[in-house]
Structure formats: structure tokens, C-alpha cells
Amino acid sequence: MWDLNRLRVWRAVVATGSVVDAARSLNFTPATVSQHITTLQKSLGVPLYRRSGRGIEITEFGKRLAEESGEVFASVTKLDDLVESFRSVSRPRMRIAAFTSFNARLLPGIIESVARDHPNRRFDIQLNEPAKVRRSHCLIEIRSEVPQEGEIHLPEMTRVPLFDDDYRVVVSERHEFAGLDSVPFKDLEDQPWVDYDLWSGPTSKVVDLACAAAGFERRNFAASEDDFAALALVSSDLAITVLPRLSTLQLPPGLVAVGLTDPVPMRRVVMHVRERDAHLPHVRAFVTAAEAVVAAHLDRTAP
Structure with a gap:
């Protein structure tokens, strides 16, 4: 039952x-x-x-x-913790869930800092986008939020805002936008788009709101849950896509990221820390390292 x-x-x-x-x-x-x-x-x-x-x-x-x-879920959590304690006697685990671009661009620097002071720690890294369920037993979750929809607070987690991430239009280096510093969002109306978020998650919702603010709906030429496939279509000059800045920092050859204006789409990147473990030294070290790595990232990418 x-x-x-x-x-x-x-x-x-x-x-x-x-x-x-x-x-x-x-x-x-x-x-x-x-x-x-x-x-x-x-x-x-x-x-x-x-x-x-x-x-x-x-x-x-x-x-x-x-x-x-x-009480049922409290008991299940105790059983999970019991199993985990016996699994991890030799090498305690630190479970982290985040989205792909954060894992690729920022997480390595954070883990490097934590591992320096906690060398026996094992790091289990999971994806939480576009998954439709929360990853269980994670100490840390990094998520995207839609600023216009207000704050998201996860049960038994402390919310720590990290940074706001603006979006850019990604085009082929042969595209008419490629040589520009920025493009008014309205100019994207007649372009064919590649939709890279079939689940309409927060990252995609930010784009939809920007389209609404500019008075149009995007014209999707293709949709793909595979970022590499989506960018391959853009590289072939078949379509454009709009991505958060963090996702455009290391584009494949043949692609160019151009700034957007009027409006500038923006997502919020937030860290959630499991409350009952927030006092632990390795968790505190992760939070401190995350804030330092994000600050360095913002300095490097400032306009």
C-alpha cells in the first residue's frame, strides 16, 4: 500500500x-x-x-x-544513516548534487580546497538537473532558481545564494550576430532556436520569461536533451540557442557567445546545505570554498 x-x-x-x-x-x-x-x-x-x-x-x-x-521518514533516515556509516567507515563520503555547468566549471576548485584539509574524504557527485526528483542524502545541493518566482527552500536544508548568472546567445561564428558585442533580445524573435531543456526547468523558464518580456515566443527548430547535440546544430549555423554565461565559458570551436540586452535573462545559483550537518568541519569547509571560488569566478568574468 x-x-x-x-x-x-x-x-x-x-x-x-x-x-x-x-x-x-x-x-x-x-x-x-x-x-x-x-x-x-x-x-x-x-x-x-x-x-x-x-x-x-x-x-x-x-x-x-x-x-x-x-515519523516514518525519520525512521527511514536513521536506517539510511546506519547503512551509510558502515559503508563509509574506511572513507567517509560527501554527497554533492549540482547541475552540469557548475560541476564542470566551479566544483573542481571547491573540491580541491576541501580535499586539501580533509584528504580522506570521498566525493560523490550527482546531477540534479534535469532530474525530476531530489537527490537523497546529499549534504550539498546546487540549484538554479528563477528570480521572478521567488526563493526556493528545500526541507531540512539551509539556502545560501551564490551568484546571479546572466545569459548569452550562442551562435555559429558564421552567424550575423557573431561579430557583435551584444544583441537586443527582440532581435532573436525571427531566429530558429534549439531548445536544450525538454523538461522546462528553471534554466529554460528564465528564457521563456525573457521572450515574454520582449513580446514573442521562441520558434524552436529542434529540441535536444543532449547539450552536445544542441551545440552541434548551432555550430552548423542551423539555429541559435541561449545559455547561462557559466555554460558558455568553454564552447566548442566554431561557436561564439554574444551578450544580450533588453532584457538580460538572469538565473540565480543557490547552494542548499543539509541543516543537521552544517556544523561539521568538512561541510563548513565546502561552504567557505564555494563562496571563495564563486567570488574568483565573478572577478574573472566581470564585463
Whole structure:
């Protein structure tokens, strides 16, 4: 009867009060959250919620279920910690989840600093974008946020903003934009685009909001979950794409990144630290190193 993942989703719905807010917290789509809670309700045979306008009204049973199940997840966490302690006796692990460009550009410098003072530590690095579920048991999560949508706070994690990352248009070196310092966003309206985010995550939402602000919808020539395939199409001068600056620092040959104006799309890069471990020396070292590496990155890439 009990599916812990669906139960976790339901607790997020109750905690946030809406399917949309729960989806944002869990990095799911609202449709996925709705499917999970509908399936959970059917399996239990007891109403968890009622439709109320465009939202839902949580039943008394639904509230009690979310409240009482807290002990279940506390017990599961203890069991996970027990297993992990025996797995890691010889070499303690530090689990980190982040998105690809952060892992490639900034994480090595952070880990180098931490490893210098904690040489016996093993670093497990996971991707959390475009995955639709939170990575479990991570000490650190690095995520993108859409500034216009407000702050995202993950359960039992402390939110630490790192930096704002502006976007640039990436084109073939043969493209008409290639020799320019910057391009008004409106000038992208008639261009064919490559969409590199099939899951409509935060990175892509920032672009959609910029398109709306400029008064148009992008015309997608192709879509790919593979960054290399997307950039290959751009390199062939078949389309353009718009990427955060961090993703454009080491482009393949034949590609050029050009600044954008009116508006300048911007995402926020945020670090989440597991609260119960924030006092540990290696975790404090990671936070300090992350802030130092980000500061150096911003100095190097300042206009």
C-alpha cells in the first residue's frame, strides 16, 4: 500500500498548500505531482483532497496522514544513516548534487580546497538537473532558481545564494550576430532556436520569461536533451540557442557567445546545505570554498 515517494510528494503538497508550490519545491512538474497524489488517493481508498476552484482543499485525513508519516521518514533516515556509516567507515563520503555547468566549471576548485584539509574524504557527485526528483542524502545541493518566482527552500536544508548568472546567445561564428558585442533580445524573435531543456526547468523558464518580456515566443527548430547535440546544430549555423554565461565559458570551436540586452535573462545559483550537518568541519569547509571560488569566478568574468 505504501509508496514512500508518493507519500513524500503528498507531504510536500500539504506543507506548501498547493500542487504548484510542491512541484517547485520538489523540482517536479505540477502534472507529475497531481499524478502522484491521485494514485496515492486511489490506493488508500480514502479522500486526501477535494477540488476547490483551480486548487485543492486538503481533507482532515490528508492532513493527519502528512503529519503522522513524519515519523516514518525519520525512521527511514536513521536506517539510511546506519547503512551509510558502515559503508563509509574506511572513507567517509560527501554527497554533492549540482547541475552540469557548475560541476564542470566551479566544483573542481571547491573540491580541491576541501580535499586539501580533509584528504580522506570521498566525493560523490550527482546531477540534479534535469532530474525530476531530489537527490537523497546529499549534504550539498546546487540549484538554479528563477528570480521572478521567488526563493526556493528545500526541507531540512539551509539556502545560501551564490551568484546571479546572466545569459548569452550562442551562435555559429558564421552567424550575423557573431561579430557583435551584444544583441537586443527582440532581435532573436525571427531566429530558429534549439531548445536544450525538454523538461522546462528553471534554466529554460528564465528564457521563456525573457521572450515574454520582449513580446514573442521562441520558434524552436529542434529540441535536444543532449547539450552536445544542441551545440552541434548551432555550430552548423542551423539555429541559435541561449545559455547561462557559466555554460558558455568553454564552447566548442566554431561557436561564439554574444551578450544580450533588453532584457538580460538572469538565473540565480543557490547552494542548499543539509541543516543537521552544517556544523561539521568538512561541510563548513565546502561552504567557505564555494563562496571563495564563486567570488574568483565573478572577478574573472566581470564585463
